[in-house]
Amino acid sequence: MTTGPQQPPRAEARPVEETHHGHVRVDDYDWLRDKGSPEVTAYLEAENAWTQERTAHLAGLRQRIFEEIRSRTLETDLSVPTRNRGWWYYGRSFEGKEYGASCRVPVTDPDDWTPPRPAADCAPDEPALPGEQVLLDLDALAQGHDFFSLGGSSITADGDLLAYAVDTVGDERYTVRFKDLTTGGLLDDELTGVLGGVTWHPSGTDCYYSTVDETWRPDKVWRHRLGTAQADDELVFHETDARFWSGLGRTRSDRFLVIASSSKTTTEYRYLDTHEDPATATWQVFCERRQGLEHHLEHAVLGGEDVFLVLHNAAGPDHELGVAPLAPTPPEQWRPLIAHDPAVRLEDVDAFRTHLVVHQRSGGLTQLRVLDLDETGVSDDHLVEFPEPLYTIGSGSNPSFDQPTVRLGYTTMAVPSSVYDYDVRTRELTLLRRTPVLGGYDPADYEEHRLWATADDGTQVPISVVCRRGAREDETMGSRPVPLLLYGYGAYEMSIDPYFSVARLSLLDRGAAFAIAHVRGGGEMGRRWYDQGKLLAKTNTFDDFTACARHLVETGWTRPELMVAEGGSAGGLLVGAVANRAPELFGGIVANVPFVDALTSMLDASLPLTVGEYEEWGNPEADPEVYEAMAGYAPYDQVGAQAYPPILAETSLNDTRVLYVEPAKWVAKLRATDPTGGGRPDVLLRTEMAAGHGGVSGRYQAWHDRAFSLAWILDRMGLADVDPDHRGPGLPQGD
Template identity: 40%
Template sequence: MNPTVSFLVASLMTASVHAAPALTPPDAEKHPHMVTTPFGATRNDDYYWLRDDKREAPAMLAYLNAENAYTDQVMAPLKPLQDTLYKEIVGRIKQDDASVPARERGYWYYTRFETGKDYPIQARRKGSMEAPEEILLDINQMAAGKGYFSVDDAEVSQDNHLLAWAEDGVGRRQYVIRFKDLRTGEVLPDRIENVSANVVWADDNRTLFYVENDPETLLTVRVKKHVLGTPVSSDVLVYEEKDDSFYMGVGRTRDDRFITIDLHSTVSSESRYAPAANPQAFTVLAPRARDVEYDADHFDGRWVIRTNDAGAKNFKIVTAPTDATARSQWKDWVAHDDSVLVEGFELFDGFTAIAERSNALERVRLLFADGRQDYVKADEPAYSMGLAANPEADTPWLRYAYTSLTTPATTFELNTVTGERRQLKQQPVIGYDPSQYTTERVWVTARDGARVPVSLVYRNGFRKDGSAALYQYAYGSYGMSMDPGFNQTVVSLLDRGVVYAIAHIRGGEEMGRAWYDDGKLLNKQNTFNDFVDVTRELVRQGYAAKDRVAASGGSAGGLLMGAVANQAPQDYRVMVAQVPFVDVVTTMLDPTIPLTTNEYDEWGNPEQREYYDYMLRYSPYDNVTRQAYPSLFVGTGLWDSQVQYWEPAKWVARLRDDNTGTAPIVFRTNMEAGHGGKSGRFQRYRELAESYAFVLEQLGVDTTP
């Protein structure tokens, strides 16, 4: 079969279409395709043909380009507003900004930007910030001429002489590891392809451990070690993971004594360790067991482990001897608390900093060697707080990050002995005055009685009289908490009278591990119900007009948008679904697609009838029906490896078939990007300005700030 798109698609591909007065959306042809389960259930998928793993089928590309051309047409009258929004957003950015320097092994490391340039420069100075600058990577030069480019993990060898980094020139998160001699500035010829963005040096300063990806599923499958200057073909296999439900990474412990291989599935963990001075054989710290998760660090002659073992649903912290090989050797240190989720920790010579979550808010607890404890303080009703970069343990100073919906990201350091606090940096936001905005936290009772926290922000002068426009955002999956941090792009909405809300719905971990469990697998419908119930209550309380509500989510949050669009279209005027995971059942039935087999404990395995039936009831693509849908702005990247482009493409094609309403649906495909959109600090704001312009116009918002 060589599927083609209809004449409407073909006509949109001609040059004259841009001048045509009629706005006719593309109409993809239907080609029946049966999707079958192992137990015999079948579903017809008329748009399955839009999938092309190589991203080169002419008919598929014609359809995506036709949708882009149609979006161009629809958005053309909004181009002045889009340009205004882009200029506003970029105008708030201090273009020659730099990160807070962090000291490690005698060097101060930092990242800085230069005015007008999209990409950062990674640099360091020896001894003090007054020393001459050494540029590690100028990513502007590296990205020159490329449609997409990113550098993720970058690690300096223990002797400070060599740099290894992982770069991606496509956006598919299939990385290449490169090397540089920092003494000479020479980029070395060694080149390791098809790997994850995760590297660690051994103590010999010649051996690098890395994680190799499966070329098809992109799963992390093998740990290998490369000796600098030798052929990659001779790299030694260190560990191979046979269970494709596990992710894998490599690291070093806090005391630099061990190199670790860390394996995590949705419900299980396992760590292996080897001496960094002679990493020949890796020892299992504790064998994996279903429903037992742990992550470990080594410091002060012992292992310190965060775990949910022995019924510690919200996690506790235990210790173990250096030669530990079983959970029976673990000893409780920080007890489990039903009302406090332990999210992480950092170990220092004189204290331990514990990242926690209580009553839907983050906090940092300080635990001292003599048993005393204290908490880092916050001053706002809704905020986000967490550990910052603390690469060295021999200091009384703790660095932590603080932000809220009105307070730009701020880095503090706190002297845990004297109590002195110093502000090291606050994100500069040109022209922004936090005193002009108000943030608050409200609670909404969902239909089953659960109390859902909601973070709100609006410009002073807002009146809760039921006339305002509302922009509501949520995610609600993987236990990822969407904390109320400052987002300078949202200021453009607030200044036009829009109320911005983050709904902390089930599926995240804002209220502890049970909050996550109540929003996954056979409880997934709670995620969608919570979102809708928050909207209805905010409207009831007068935060917004019923016909002026926008909803937004991306990736798994795009699944949320798709499900809500099917289940409660009347509650929303417009929705934004970026890289949306909307073809749940078909994707999860295909183990060759990235993020399938290792996601069974998040969504369910549709090869089992119970999960198949449940997922089929909410899968956005499968539940499109003849009804009036809200306006929709759908975005994707052709090279997305997390949510394949064909999911939103198929969804939009089906929406065009069944939508009985007249509200516009636009579909933008970035032909040079992956899951995170375009690279570069300015390019992504052009994409955001486009969706903002669409939303503001649909909400009837005065476009003058």
């Protein structure tokens, strides 16, 4: 590797040759995979130094953006309390502290479901509510660690014991400790190598947890009895099929524990009746796995009868809600409660004693559907409605089976995240809290739009756009193009629905627009949207994104040199592929923890996630058609001697989902293929040396991290010198 004061780092080419299905593939930079090598560390640090040098002129802007985020955020705050059994639980944050605390107060009136409100003049060092108990001081737990993440935390049914999981590396392998909430002391029990957290048996003597195999696949579920060593824990389930992940939970009624074993296309549930002794109880398979059959299990009481609710795709791809007895039952015997409708994608169901809440989407928007229950069964069926045409709605924390209200979250691209209680009896919505945005923020100062682009195959692709009201207005031309950040993901049926961001205001208030391309591979338009953007149809994802970019240019929203593309993880693969296919459409590209070396990863079954991802991407090692398809779109394989826009690739050294080596190799190859021989100095690699897939920990660190990206984006847009309080002068003008 050679560097110079005016030259970007150059990784040495060390060719490794492989042959698959008659195709010879040469990889010059696989040596960067050796994470423990001083040479690899030196290369990553050299890239970090180059990135700092090339962005040194943005240091002031980065600090201003950080201060803007901070000044808009109520730093000392608390969440809306959530009632669970005899307590109200909430989180607190404090000015100057990264992580905050989790707290609770006792319920004083069992018939009152209105969450308590703290005094307006509550000082940070005072209890927010009378009788406050601090469960976890997260800043104290994080002390001495460069990285800190709280995983799952759960409390026994009697409220006396708290299990909490922490990760201080970033590799998502957690250590679980147990806290006695009556004394404040820790038990001797400690569980290591846990994925996430634990699930308590209602008895409070036993808990269950998952561990991962060498490929980071959750494959085992264990039962731990308090007071015993982890080495003595009982293995209650082992998933041996490498395509499947296992996980566990508890029904809201507390009646059943469930283990879900899931691949991308198939699920199987086991359940345990908690009325039985956990040491002798038997787990039962609800429905033997069938390839392609997906279902989700929940316990409910309908018409006085205990039943299982089964959300499944046996009747159609957009799912049906069925009913089954509390016994192993094949799909042929599931009775429909909500029949399959190809225009409505059913996504989840929450069961309560007096009602059911169904999460669904239609026309590209989320919906909450409430089914009222009485002694005969379902007595009514209605939607929770809001007046705005473009929004995201979902149920929030609703742990109690007996609660008469539904806690829900609501947001738009202009309306900050809002918490409501919906009274099912009266159908009344009560706004409990809207995330404060300090400095006089008014949603009416921003405008939101739903646009539709036409892909090459004629498919209509939705785009959600937000900008400052009047940002496109021009006194002489009527309207003008504006700088625009286009975000995309498009994988795993994950929908990127409209959402609000405080940090995004630093873009909008400088005159830029923000847009989400709801491309195929996600789930925004139902199951077909996902099916048409996976496996051999994956290129539809990239075609949709370029179609959205072209639509925004052709309709006058922006110009290519003013548009920046951004995506992370599988969205990083998206923007990496688009960089190869249509580099002329963008003035810059941001790729966060990007899956850009997809073919190499999918050819290596020993890597985390690979085998389980075959049903998403295909198996290129076994199938020559899949190999050729992936080789044809994988960003690393398709890098060529062509012009690219400036690229900012951001990754984390301890990421277990998308290894740092993928963007490192990508950047190395981009440098080596520069037709000018200059090494593409505007291609930057930034590696967090103490973080995981989610980036740095701590809110202030995260704000600095986002400020870095936003400053680079604004610089690419020509807005680095624009004062957000005086947006007119200095904006790039339309032709």
